[in-house]
Amino acid sequence: MAATKTSVAIDTELLDRAKELLGTTTVRETIHLALLEVLKNRARQDEVAALAAMEGLDLADPEVMSGAWHS
DSSP: OOOOOOOOOOOHHHHHHHHHHHTOOSHHHHHHHHHHHHHHHHHHHHHHHHHHHTTTOGGGOHHHHHTTOOO
16 A cells, blocks of 8 residues: 655544544544545445446346246
8 A cells, every 4th residue: 555644734623523433543544544435435326326227237137037036
């Protein structure tokens, strides 16, 4: 993992709230997990959009779905 050392002004109230929600103790850990959460959130949004559009799914194929339900 490549890392960049930087100096940035961070709202301490937001940082403290994020630490509490994420269960972190350091600024570095909090920022790292917060960035991961942003990426995970986008991936979830993309999956929901794909499911809503049924992109790449056999669910839109009547032939496949005809055998999906058996009594």
